[in-house]
Amino acid sequence: MTILKNIISVAFVVSLLSGCADNFRMLRVMNEDQRAGIVNVGYTYKVSRRGEPPRDIIETTDKISTKRCQKWGYNEAKRLGGPKESCIGHSGWVNRTCSNYEVTVKYQCLSS
Numbered sequence: 001m002t003i004l005k006n007i008i009s010v011a012f013v014v015s016l017l018s019g020c021a022d023n024f025r026m027l028r029v030m031n032e033d034q035r036a037g038i039v040n041v042g043y044t045y046k047v048s049r050r051g052e053p054p055r056d057i058i059e060t061t062d063k064i065s066t067k068r069c070q071k072w073g074y075n076e077a078k079r080l081g082g083p084k085e086s087c088i089g090h091s092g093w094v095n096r097t098c099s100n101y102e103v104t105v106k107y108q109c110l111s112s
Contacts, residue, residue, distance in 0.1 A: 039068045039077060042104035044102045065079075075112050080107060084105070088100050
């Protein structure tokens, strides 16, 4: 009986985690241009997660962009404006509403 409970518990946790992963994708470099020193860091999410990105996400995009710029030989990355949100997926047949969004933050690599 305890083996069955363990299996059910694991299945429940996995289903919860997969639901979270389905709504929010990890932060990553979305695109980059080494020659111009431009890095776009962002994430995608489903409509249920819409809203202002948490402060720690912006701080993490700052860190990701700085690491990428340093890899290229620059000293730091400067954020160029705030997060930009765009629709990347629609749902519905008649009333096509956006169901998936992409949020990107643009950075300029700088040398001292």
